[in-house]
Structure formats: structure tokens, C-alpha cells
Amino acid sequence: MDKMPKWADVILIPLISLILAAILSALVILAIGENPVEAVNLMVTGALGSTYGWGYTLYYATNFMFTGLAVAVAFHARMFNIGGEGQAMLGGLGVAMVCLYIDWPHWSIALLAACVGSALFGAMWAAIPAYLQAKRGSHIVITTIMFNFIAAAFLNYMLVNVMRPQGSQDPATARFPETVHLPTFQSMFSTAENALFRGAPANISFFVALLACVVVWALIWRTRLGYEIRAYGHSETGAVYAGISPVRITIIAMLISGALAGMMAINNVMGEAERLVLNSTEGAGFIGIAVALMGRSHPFGVFLAALLFGFLYQGGAELALWTSIPRELIVVIQALVILFTGALDNMVRMPLEKLFLSLRKGAQ
Amino acid sequence: MEFFVTLIQVLDSTIRLATPLLLACLAGLYSERAGIFDIGLEGKMLMAAFFSAAVAAVTGSVWLGLLAGIGASLILSALHGVASITFRGNQLISGVAINFLASGLTVLIAQSWFQQGGRTPSLFGGGRFEPINFPFADALSGVPIIGPIYSELLSGHSILVYVAFLMVPATWWILYRTRFGLRLRAVGENPAAVDTAGVSVVGLRFAAVAICGVLCGIAGAYLATALQAGFVKEMTAGRGFIALAALIFAKWRPWHAMWACLLFGLLQAVALRFQNIDLGGVVIPVQVMDALPYILTVVILAGFVGKAIPPRAGGEPYVKER
Numbered sequence: 048m049d050k051m052p053k054w055a056d057v058i059l060i061p062l063i064s065l066i067l068a069a070i071l072s073a074l075v076i077l078a079i080g081e082n083p084v085e086a087v088n089l090m091v092t093g094a095l096g097s098t099y100g101w102g103y104t105l106y107y108a109t110n111f112m113f114t115g116l117a118v119a120v121a122f123h124a125r126m127f128n129i130g131g132e133g134q135a136m137l138g139g140l141g142v143a144m145v146c147l148y149i150d151w152p153h154w155s156i157a158l159l160a161a162c163v164g165s166a167l168f169g170a171m172w173a174a175i176p177a178y179l180q181a182k183r184g185s186h187i188v189i190t191t192i193m194f195n196f197i198a199a200a201f202l203n204y205m206l207v208n209v210m211r212p213q214g215s216q217d218p219a220t221a222r223f224p225e226t227v228h229l230p231t232f233q234s235m236f237s238t239a240e241n242a243l244f245r246g247a248p249a250n251i252s253f254f255v256a257l258l259a260c261v262v263v264w265a266l267i268w269r270t271r272l273g274y275e276i277r278a279y280g281h282s283e284t285g286a287v288y289a290g291i292s293p294v295r296i297t298i299i300a301m302l303i304s305g306a307l308a309g310m311m312a313i314n315n316v317m318g319e320a321e322r323l324v325l326n327s328t329e330g331a332g333f334i335g336i337a338v339a340l341m342g343r344s345h346p347f348g349v350f351l352a353a354l355l356f357g358f359l360y361q362g363g364a365e366l367a368l369w370t371s372i373p374r375e376l377i378v379v380i381q382a383l384v385i386l387f388t389g390a391l392d393n394m395v396r397m398p399l400e401k402l403f404l405s406l407r408k409g410a411q
Numbered sequence: 412m413e414f415f416v417t418l419i420q421v422l423d424s425t426i427r428l429a430t431p432l433l434l435a436c437l438a439g440l441y442s443e444r445a446g447i448f449d450i451g452l453e454g455k456m457l458m459a460a461f462f463s464a465a466v467a468a469v470t471g472s473v474w475l476g477l478l479a480g481i482g483a484s485l486i487l488s489a490l491h492g493v494a495s496i497t498f499r500g501n502q503l504i505s506g507v508a509i510n511f512l513a514s515g516l517t518v519l520i521a522q523s524w525f526q527q528g529g530r531t532p533s534l535f536g537g538g539r540f541e542p543i544n545f546p547f548a549d550a551l552s553g554v555p556i557i558g559p560i561y562s563e564l565l566s567g568h569s570i571l572v573y574v575a576f577l578m579v580p581a582t583w584w585i586l587y588r589t590r591f592g593l594r595l596r597a598v599g600e601n602p603a604a605v606d607t608a609g610v611s612v613v614g615l616r617f618a619a620v621a622i623c624g625v626l627c628g629i630a631g632a633y634l635a636t637a638l639q640a641g642f643v644k645e646m647t648a649g650r651g652f653i654a655l656a657a658l659i660f661a662k663w664r665p666w667h668a669m670w671a672c673l674l675f676g677l678l679q680a681v682a683l684r685f686q687n688i689d690l691g692g693v694v695i696p697v698q699v700m701d702a703l704p705y706i707l708t709v710v711i712l713a714g715f716v717g718k719a720i721p722p723r724a725g726g727e728p729y730v731k732e733r
Binding site: 075079080127129175179183184185186188189190192193194196197200201203204207208333336340371372373375376377378379380381382383385386389390391392393394397 | 450490493494495498499500501502503504505507508509510511512514515516518519520522523526529649652655656659696698699701702705706708709712713714719721
């Protein structure tokens with residue numbers, strides 16, 4: 048028998064965790080001598096008050112959807128992929144190679160190729176930790192952390208020594224050619240008399256991210272492979288008994304996870320920067336952890352959580368612009384969300400379970 | 412002779428760079444030997460670095476700074492303990508949260524306290540740990556070979572360096588020669604047996620996490636008040652993770668931890684001093700030196716060069732049967 052109704056598990060617990068994180072964040076803002084109500088107002092107008100704000104919010108949300116889905120898929124196989132950051136960096140490398148070294152007649156074909164390139168590179172970066180976990184039993188968390196650092200050093204090497212154009216001091220690739228520039232929301236939705244999303248980086252990758260959410264949902268809940276992944280995550284011995292190979296599932300789940308993290312690069316590298324720079328990921332790989340935890344590893348939950356973090360990111364940038372609150376406030380909020388929805392989950396869950404049990408006894 | 416001078420200088424810098432790694436590595440050793448994985452070493456060091464520099468800058472006393480650093484690190488340790496021992500949460504997720512908490516809070520507090528863009532004022536005089544000169548260090552420095560080794564390599568470090576290296580035999584003795592150490596190791600391998608013997612698993616694990624907090628606090632204070640003069644944003648720069656790598660490299664043993672930290676310290680010192688290294692035509696780029704600790708750890712983890720087996724109950728919350 049379930050201790051709680053399903054809606055409480057899916058909606059009530061994340062909501063309470065979020066409220067706790069919000070209360071603590073408000074206390075932090077108070078403690079540094081600012082007004083939390085004004086801060087929230089500024090964030091809402093800055094991130095949601097104009098199409099420009101929305102353009103940034105949705106741009107960040109696109110990044111977080113990809114990295115959140117990546118962490119979520121690994122969670123379903125009961126693995127913790129902290130390597131999203133490194134996988135996204137390598138995805139950027141894949142996108143840069145596709146865009147720079149091949150001539151594309153049209154952006155749409157280039158986008159397809161970039162999706163494949165970024166997914167391949169991201170999956171490749173996840174493949175080694177996955178193999179080591181499956182075959183040699185090396186803990187995936189430690190190896191993916193190490194691979195983040197190795198990815199940073201590798202990217203640094205590639206940008207400084209290999210891909211930097213002649214005569215440039217900047218550790219970055221050349222700009223991508225005009226033909227592979229992705230359509231932004233501005234060019235897609237603006238009319239002659241009414242300019243929308245002006246100057247905002249949101250672009251067509253947002254719809255690719257939405258599609259990825261649907262595909263991941265179908266994969267996890269509507270295919271045999273998804274069933275095997277969930278079964279393995281639920282109970283390894285049970286899965287083995289049912290004839291599911293742990294090695295195969297571990298590697299496949301991590302490859303999908305790495306590919307999703309890598310695909311983030313079509314948004315930030317191809318869609319926004321239009322060249323590969325150092326630290327292009329800006330920690331989005333780690334925010335994926337918070338997004339997946341908050342979204343309860345469900346693609347729809349990941350979508351909502353990614354929107355929330357997109358709002359926080361753009362709102363935080365506006366705060367840093369207009370008040371003396373630095374951008375790092377968002378890092379604190381992110382930490383609190385991870386803490387309450389992840390590590391302190393039982394703190395919220397146990398009293399609620401008791402409450403529902405006593406309610407049920409009262410009803411009988 | 413020039414080669415010898417360079418060698419001494421690189422080794423001297425190795426010792427200084429290995430010290431924070433060693434302190435954090437031993438911190439992780441206590442925690443993980445008791446069965447609590449800790450990937451939050453980085454965050455605890457960062458928090459300690461900030462509070463030690465801030466308090467040292469305000470009071471002018473580096474010792475008060477050290478205490479503040481240890482205190483700040485202990486608070487994060489307590490959070491990790493409550494999340495992973497009391498509420499039996501995921502230790503890895505808790506560690507990730509602690510790293511972000513420290514990374515955000517330090518800049519936030521530094522900005523509202525000092526308004527210098529997330530750094531503390533520079534420390535000078537009593538606000539820093541001064542080097543300790545051994546007796547006759549100056550007199551002996553002219554003696555060939557032994558002179559530079561004694562007066563430059565061994566003498567002239569801050570007290571925390573000597574504390575860090577003395578912690579190695581101390582940790583060995585505590586772990587392998589005391590009752591507390593035996594129980595600590597047992598609780599990381601088989602907590603049920605410890606519980607059956609009537610010893611509190613929760614108490615032991617909290618003790619281990621607290622020791623971890625104190626050592627991370629010293630490591631952070633060393634970074635901000637001895638190695639450098641003040642706190643800057645993200646000044647730990649991945650040292651907590653290199654320490655974690657060293658811990659795995661050492662297979663959770665104190666003496667090996669020291670050698671691993673010295674090796675990783677040497678890599679950092681070489682990368683600092685030489686940019687790209689030319690070995691008879693083959694150029695080793697500096698990025699390889701940066702990545703080498705992580706690559707070595709992956710190789711060790713993969714079990715190609717001796718297998719690293721973590722404490723058996725590591726990462727598992729202990730649930731008493733009812």
C-alpha cells in the first residue's frame with residue numbers, strides 16, 4: 048500500500064521543498080540588507096515583463112531542458128551523471144566542427160547535422176565513464192567529475208592550440224559562416240510594425256528542446272528500452288532475473304544522457320555565440336541536476352523546472368544590473384533547491400507520510 | 412648547479428601547493444572511512460577560505476581567522492551530516508548542494524560585507540601566517556646541497572604546512588592504533604556489526620564528519636591566509652576535487668595520501684613554473700599537466716593499475732532494523 052496519494056508525491060513534496068528554498072533565499076536577501084519583495088518584483092518584470100525578458104528566459108530554459116533531461120535519464124537507471132558540464136563542452140566542440148569545417152547550403156540541414164554532431168560528441172564523452180562503471184565498477188559520480196575537468200583542459204587545448212584562427216589572441220574559434228546562423232525568435236515572430244524578442248538570444252533550438260522532452264517521455268514510458276532502464280533503476284537483481292543485461296543498460300542510458308547534455312550546444316554555441324568560446328556552458332550542466340531533481344525526472348517536470356530556472360537566471364541578471372545583489376544569488380538558490388529536493392527529501396517526506404497515514408486512519 | 416636551484420624551487424613550491432590538498436584529502440579520508448562520501452570538500456574549503464580571510468582582515472588576527480574558517484567549515488559539515496546521516500539522504504547530492512552553497516554564499520557575503528567585487532581586503536602583518544624559519548637556516552644556506560635543502564625546502568613554511576604533514580602520522584595512529592580508529596573503520600565497512608557491539612553508528616559518523624570539517628577548515632584558511640593574502644572568488648579552483656582524486660589514488664590510506672598529494676602538488680608546481688614542456692622535440696602542453704591528476708585517477712579507478720576499492724558501506728545510509 049502506498050503511504051501517500053500520488054499527487055502528494057508528485058506535486059506537494061516538490062512544492063514544499065521549493066517554498067522552503069524560497070523562504071531561505073528571502074532570508075539571505077534580507078541578511079545582505081536588501082528587500083526580498085522588491086527583488087522578486089524586479090526579477091519578474093526583468094524576466095517575464097517583456098518579450099525581451101522572455102527571450103532570455105526561454106534561451107536559458109532551453110539549455111536547462113537539455114541538461115535536465117540528461118540527468119533525468121541517468122536517474123531512471125539509478126545513476127548520477129554529474130558530467131553534464133563536460134559532455135556539454137564536448138557537444139560544443141562537435142557543433143563547432145560541423146559548422147566550421149563543412150559547407151552547408153541551408154541552416155536547417157546544418158541544424159540537423161549539428162544535432163547529430165553534438166549528440167555524438169556528448170555521448171562519446173559519457174561513454175568512457177559508462178564503460179568503466181559497467182565493466183570495471185568504477186563509481187560513475189567520481190569518473191564523471193574527473194571527466195568534467197579533463198574536458199575543460201581538453202577544450203582549452205583545442206581552442207588555444209588548434210582551432211584559434213591565425214592572429215587572434217582570444218581562445219575561441221572563428222565565427223560560424225552566415226549560412227548556419229539559426230533563426231532567432233526575433234526573426235521568427237516579429238512583424239514589420241511590431242518587433243518582438245528584439246536582441247534576445249532565444250532561437251529555434253527551443254523547439255528542438257521541446258521535441259527532446261517528448262522523445263524522452265516516449266522513450267522512457269513507451270518503449271521496451273525505457274522499460275528496461277526503469278526496471279534496472281528500480282532493482283538491479285530484479286532486472287537481471289528478467290534477463291536484462293546491466294552492462295548494456297548502464298552504457299545505453301549513459302550514452303543517451305551524454306547525447307542530451309551535448310545537444311545543449313546547438314542552443315548556446317550555434318544559436319547564441321555563433322562560435323565556440325571557453326566556458327561556453329556557464330555551469331548549465333550542473334543546473335541540470337537541480338532541474339532533474341525538481342522535475343522528479345519526468346520530462347514534463349523537467350520542462351517546468353527548466354522554465355523556473357530560466358526565469359531565475361534572467362531575473363538574477365536583472366537583479367545584478369539594478370541592485371547591489373550579485374548574480375551569485377542564483378547559485379545560492381540553485382544550491383538550496385538541490386538541497387531540499389535532493390538531499391533533504393526525507394525531511395519533507397517523513398512528516399507528510401505520517402500526516403497522510405493518520406488522516407487515513409481517521410477516515411476509516 | 413642551475414638545475415639544482417630550479418629543482419629546489421619547484422620542490423619548495425610543491426610542498427606549499429600540496430598542503431591544502433593534503434589537509435582536504437585527510438579530511439575526506441576520515442569521512443569516507445566512516446562510510447560518508449564527501450564530494451563537498453571543495454565547498455567547505457571555499458567557505459573556510461572566505462571566513463578566515465574576512466575575520467583576519469577585520470580583526471587583524473590570523474588565529475581568529477583560522478577559528479572562523481574552521482567554524483564555517485564545521486557548519487557545512489553539520490549540514491552534510493544532518494542530510495546524509497539523520498535524514499538518510501543521498502550523500503552525493505548533499506555534497507553537490509554544499510559546493511554550490513559555498514560558491515554562491517562566499518561571493519554574496521563578500522560583496523555585501525566589503526564591496527570589493529566578491530573579494531576580501533588584502534591581508535598583511537598579523538593577518539597572515541608568517542613563514543617559520545628553522546634554527547641556523549640562514550647560517551647553513553651557504554653549505555652546498557644540504558644547505559638549500561634545509562633552509563629553503565624544509566624551513567621557511569607557515570605553521571599550517573607542518574601541521575598538515577604531522578597530521579599524516581597522527582591520522583595513521585588514530586585510524587590503526589586507537590579504539591576510536593578501529594570503530595571508525597568498522598562503521599565504514601559494516602555498520603551493523605558496530606551497532607550490534609553497542610556502539611552508536613550515528614555518533615561515530617557525526618564525529619568523522621566533524622573531523623572532516625575541521626581539517627577542511629584548516630585547508631581553506633591556509634589557502635587564504637598563508638598561500639595567498641586574502642580571499643578571491645572561487646579561489647579553491649578545483650582543489651577539493653584534486654584532493655578527492657588523491658584520496659582514491661591513495662586507496663583511502665594516510666601515508667599513501669601524502670605521497671599522492673605531493674605528486675599532484677608537483678604537477679601543479681611544474682605547470683605553474685613551465686608552460687609547455689619540451690622533451691626533446693615532443694612538446695607537452697600545459698593543459699596535459701592540468702588534466703593529469705584527473706586522468707591518473709580515472710586510470711586507477713578503472714583498476715588497470717591496482718584496483719581502488721572504497722569502504723564497503725560508503726554512500727549507504729544506515730537503517731537500524733526494527
